[in-house]
Amino acid sequence: DAKTTQPTSMDCAEGRAANLPCNHSTISGNEYVYWYRQIHSQGPQYIIHGLKNNETNEMASLIITEDRKSSTLILPHATLRDTAVYYCIVRVPNTGNQFYFGTGTSLTVIP
């Protein structure tokens, strides 16, 4: 029951910014948006999360639209090691720590 929509795949040139979109048009006021990525044969890696405001950490920036119906994960200077499947997740309230993972976006960074 994933509540997010992401493009299936994207390419990005090495050194350029990678902008990964996510649509979550049915998000409710108290639901957070989380981003994870998964490199083959490893567990998902937490990247960033936010509620209303834009967020930035050492890995990425998260831009959430004012109506909160969509967001964009920005990797400012993509490297080959950023090639992975990126998941945008909306945390459903009152369901403990249950995360619904969709199919994600397969990002390929091209040399």
Add this chain to the structure above:
Amino acid sequence: KAGVTQTPRYLIKTRGQQVTLSCSPISGHRSVSWYQQTPGQGLQFLFEYFSETQRNKGNFPGRFSGRQFSNSRSEMNVSTLELGDSALYLCASSLGGRVGQPQHFGDGTRLSIL
């Protein structure tokens, strides 16, 4: 700080057997969640434990069970294994107390059923 540790990394079993997987959360984390990942179904939530109590459960049959110990370590058990149980089993931990906290995942146990 050590991350989430799952053991074993790889496991091969035959149909009808049972298996126990182990997860050691990040120090101080009280919530442990388990997920199953397969190529066809993607990542699916199994259950979550917090303070030794199951707090949330996904849509899996009763053959899948778990428990959490007082030190927050968790085990997952699958009985009467079926071919379709072949998957990557992931454990994730979080502080567990507040909405909004991220989960941190281990690298999983890859279970193969012959």
